[in-house]
Amino acid sequence: MTPDVRWPNGWEGGVLHGRAEVGAYWRRQWSELDPSVTPTAFVVEPDDRVAVSVRQVVRDKSGVELANHTVTHVYRLVDGLVAEMEIRPPGAADR
Numbered sequence: 381m382t383p384d385v386r387w388p389n390g391w392e393g394g395v396l397h398g399r400a401e402v403g404a405y406w407r408r409q410w411s412e413l414d415p416s417v418t419p420t421a422f423v424v425e426p427d428d429r430v431a432v433s434v435r436q437v438v439r440d441k442s443g444v445e446l447a448n449h450t451v452t453h454v455y456r457l458v459d460g461l462v463a464e465m466e467i468r469p470p471g472a473a474d475r
Contacts, residue, residue: 386464413446414439420450430455431468 381387387396391409396402409415421433431454438447452468 382458382461382463385462388465388467390467412441414441414443417453425454428457430457 381399381402384398385396385402387402387405388394389396389405391405391413396405416437416439418435419432420435423431423433425431431452433450433452435450436447437445439445449470451470454466454468455462456464
């Protein structure tokens with residue numbers, strides 16, 4: 381990741397800025413949730429961002445399923461590093 385990476389806070393809302401905020405977010409998230417994200421397709425968009433369709437299953441630590449859907453993670457790279465990530469909700473590509 382670039383030092384000034386922009387990353388969506390898909391769990392709590394908002395946008396994170398920088399590696400430290402992203403790392404703290406991941407630690408909080410993984411202490412409470414058990415997410416599984418499986419890539420199913422990759423597309424390079426006209427603006428060179430990479431769109432990755434993922435099957436996302438999220439469970440709480442007791443195993444209760446909280447979410448099970450396909451979303452799209454879109455990455456903008458700079459010099460081979462992730463500079464920005466966007467989450468497109470289920471069905472966004474169909475609109």
